[in-house]
Amino acid sequence: MTIKEKQDELISDFSFMENWMDKYEHIIQLGKELPLIDEQYKTPEHLIKGCQSQVWLHTEMKDGLLHFTADSDAVITKGLVSLMITVFSGHTPKEIATAEIYFIDAIGLSSHLSPTRSNGLLSMLKQIKLYAIAYEAKSQSQKNGTEL
Amino acid sequence: MQQVPDITVPAIDIEKIRKDFPLLQEKVYGQPLVYLDNAATTQKPQIVLDTLIEYYTRINSNVHRGVHHLSQEATAAYENSRKTIATFLNARKPEEIIFTKGTTDGINLIAYSFGRGEIKPGDVVLTTAMEHHSNIVPWQMMCEDRGAELRIIPMDEKGELLMDQFSALLTDKVKIIAVTYVSNSLGTVNPIRDIIAQAHARNIPVLLDAAQAVQHMPVDVQELDVDFLVFSGHKIYGPTGSGVLYGKEEWLDRLPPYQGGGDMIKTVTFAKTIYNVLPYKFEAGTPDISGAIALEAAIKYIQQIGVENIHAWEEQLVEYAVQQLSQIEGLRFIGNPKHRSGAVSFLVYDIHPYDLGELLDKQGIAIRTGHHCAEPVMDFFCIPGTVRASFAVYTTFEDIDRLVAGIKRAVTMLR
Numbered sequence: 001m002t003i004k005e006k007q008d009e010l011i012s013d014f015s016f017m018e019n020w021m022d023k024y025e026h027i028i029q030l031g032k033e034l035p036l037i038d039e040q041y042k043t044p045e046h047l048i049k050g051c052q053s054q055v056w057l058h059t060e061m062k063d064g065l066l067h068f069t070a071d072s073d074a075v076i077t078k079g080l081v082s083l084m085i086t087v088f089s090g091h092t093p094k095e096i097a098t099a100e101i102y103f104i105d106a107i108g109l110s111s112h113l114s115p116t117r118s119n120g121l122l123s124m125l126k127q128i129k130l131y132a133i134a135y136e137a138k139s140q141s142q143k144n145g146t147e148l
Numbered sequence: 149m150q151q152v153p154d155i156t157v158p159a160i161d162i163e164k165i166r167k168d169f170p171l172l173q174e175k176v177y178g179q180p181l182v183y184l185d186n187a188a189t190t191q192k193p194q195i196v197l198d199t200l201i202e203y204y205t206r207i208n209s210n211v212h213r214g215v216h217h218l219s220q221e222a223t224a225a226y227e228n229s230r231k232t233i234a235t236f237l238n239a240r241k242p243e244e245i246i247f248t249k250g251t252t253d254g255i256n257l258i259a260y261s262f263g264r265g266e267i268k269p270g271d272v273v274l275t276t277a278m279e280h281h282s283n284i285v286p287w288q289m290m291c292e293d294r295g296a297e298l299r300i301i302p303m304d305e306k307g308e309l310l311m312d313q314f315s316a317l318l319t320d321k322v323k324i325i326a327v328t329y330v331s332n333s334l335g336t337v338n339p340i341r342d343i344i345a346q347a348h349a350r351n352i353p354v355l356l357d358a359a360q361a362v363q364h365m366p367v368d369v370q371e372l373d374v375d376f377l378v379f380s381g382h383k384i385y386g387p388t389g390s391g392v393l394y395g396k397e398e399w400l401d402r403l404p405p406y407q408g409g410g411d412m413i414k415t416v417t418f419a420k421t422i423y424n425v426l427p428y429k430f431e432a433g434t435p436d437i438s439g440a441i442a443l444e445a446a447i448k449y450i451q452q453i454g455v456e457n458i459h460a461w462e463e464q465l466v467e468y469a470v471q472q473l474s475q476i477e478g479l480r481f482i483g484n485p486k487h488r489s490g491a492v493s494f495l496v497y498d499i500h501p502y503d504l505g506e507l508l509d510k511q512g513i514a515i516r517t518g519h520h521c522a523e524p525v526m527d528f529f530c531i532p533g534t535v536r537a538s539f540a541v542y543t544t545f546e547d548i549d550r551l552v553a554g555i556k557r558a559v560t561m562l563r
Binding site for chain 1: 503507509510
């Protein structure tokens with residue numbers, strides 16, 4: 001599935017929920033099911049700045065695709081992290097870096113979450129994109145290096 | 149719905165009071181608002197809103213310097229507010245009342261002026277382990293500037309000050325004590341009479357942060373014999389950006405001014421400036437005139453209800469809240485002091501306070517989560533923050549029932 005298809009699927013899932021308590025119920029459930037980050041990566045350098053609750057994010061490259069794992073001390077935040085990971089994991093750095101992200105607004109997360117959580121979500125998005133850009137730049141420089 | 153206890157304060161007509169506050173009639177996420185974040189700020193009665201509108205529509209003008217009618221009217225209203233506040237606190241004279249931007253501004257004023265006038269290297273400033281940042285950082289800045297040391301009066305697990313250690317900290321090097329009357333994060337009411345008595349026995353002045361006290365209990369500065377006292381207008385049903393510093397006249401006369409310009413001068417030449425008399429010496433620039441006048445309206449409003457009546461009503465609310473919350477499985481209070489006022493802080497199981505706060509919000513219940521600008525308190529208890537429910541004169545027993553039901557629902561979802 002492409003990043004766009006994954007976003008559309010998430011939007012569709014949330015559209016069936018009648019009110020925000022139901023949406024939270026779903027987010028919390030996703031948080032509980034989130035594949036946790038390896039304990040060795042729960043270090044200050046893996047902490048995302050801008051989150052009121054703590055979020056650790058780790059990135060790994062396998063066969064040219066980026067995979068993310070994460071954890072948080074708050075369950076709702078974990079659920080939001082889970083949404084991000086679902087959308088971005090298993091794609092090339094270039095796909096992630098250039099993807100247009102619209103599911104946050106479409107679900108209503110940016111307007112219904114508390115500003116601190118909403119800012120945290122944007123910080124998370126920014127960090128994921130930065131990782132992707134860094135990996136893309138690294139792979140380009142390796143490619144250029146080989147060609148040279 | 150829980151059984152509401154007998155109301156033993158007949159002077160409080162809670163339904164009438166609630167009608168005075170337009171925002172309490174609002175719905176949040178389609179539900180009647182339960183507003184329990186009063187320690188952060190209180191809602192405003194119609195009379196305060198009307199006063200703000202009245203000022204800007206009828207008498208908007210600058211104070212003290214204008215010869216025209218509007219300026220005289222604005223000046224009279226502004227100075228009347230000072231008189232009302234002086235009476236409210238039982239200050240000896242209105243000149244002991246300085247208008248500020250709020251509690252933080254008042255503490256910064258004293259920290260700066262006292263530091264400049266009274267502190268030398270090696271001196272000590274005492275504060276407590278339960279202060280919010282506004283009563284820590286200005287003193288840290290002053291101590292750093294003057295080469296002085298900030299020492300902390302410790303507290304115990306209940307959130308009560310260790311008074312024997314306070315006595316031991318009182319040395320000749322201590323030049324001022326800055327202490328909160330009521331803790332914003334724990335609700336603890338500190339033994340300030342004892343603190344002031346011990347301090348004065350050594351001629352040490354005391355600054356009282358009354359930001360969480362003046363709206364909940366009678367405060368008489370002469371009876372307390374306190375040297376400085378600060379509070380914020382917006383926590384006592386007044387506008388944001390308004391506040392008060394009370395200081396004993398002899399202290400305020402003795403201290404150098406905080407800021408220069410505007411009303412704080414008598415004459416200015418390039419060679420020298422002669423400072424104005426009290427209270428203007430500490431009121432540089434155009435003050436928050438509308439804020440000061442509307443703060444008077446807020447204070448008159450609570451005087452009409454009776455601060456003693458408010459105190460008695462809120463005592464029952466706090467007792468009821470503690471009783472009902474303690475029946476929630478997994479709930480533990482953060483701080484459990486013998487004397488508590490206005491606020492209850494707690495956590496449930498290992499649920500993050502932000503999670504609980506967000507799910508309460510979606511049920512129309514406004515509480516505060518986080519460190520409440522008191523990070524050292526959270527460090528002491530080794531927690532990221534708390535959930536805090538804080539009360540006001542318009543809080544009802546039903547509000548507390550909704551809170552309890554909301555927490556139970558949220559916990560079921562989060563566990």
